[in-house]
Amino acid sequence: GIQVEQSPPDLILQEGANSTLRCNFSDSVNNLQWFHQNPWGQLINLFYIPSGTKQNGRLSATTVATERYSLLYISSSQTTDSGVYFCAISTGGGNKLTFGTGTQLKVEL
């Protein structure tokens, strides 16, 4: 089956620091999304990015589909960025998502 690997599994940052989260996947994708799961469990959509680069404020993402990886960049991190970041992909004709195991991020003052 499809494999989605995320790294690092855990990350602790000081407020204001930058970070890069990585997602490797084993197959060509027709859908790739990054999500932030906040401490209350809500999954918040960050990016729909099966290829290319997008930016939204302090966050940006790049997917290199030919090399089967995606990167999520967080700049000037804030305590509200804490939570788990998931990468999820779908392949083939349907859009059911396969999730990675996530990166647990904690931003400290």
Added chain:
Amino acid sequence: GAGVSQSPSNKVTEKGKDVELRCDPISGHTALYWYRQSLGQGLEFLIYFQGNSAPDKSGLPSDRFSAERTGGSVSTLTIQRTQQEDSAVYLCASSLSGTGPDTQYFGPGTRLTVL
């Protein structure tokens, strides 16, 4: 409503009882998905409805699980004869078309605890 809504937010039940979980997708979205999140299995796909097509049930873990979507909108996930391993957060998502470039939006989830 503005987003995907789910009810109840929490459900505690006894082993062997049946439960029903409800999902209201974003208005106008034709695709609806159920996932669950548990400590041991992470986030996993359960079932997918798209328009009037037959649902993709490939992720349902056993025949105790079923789901329906009435009128192309609201969906109900039913778990019969609940077991302790069914304890998890059940998440519903919807998307505009379900095919091609398409973003899924998630509801807040229903936390199910089976005693």
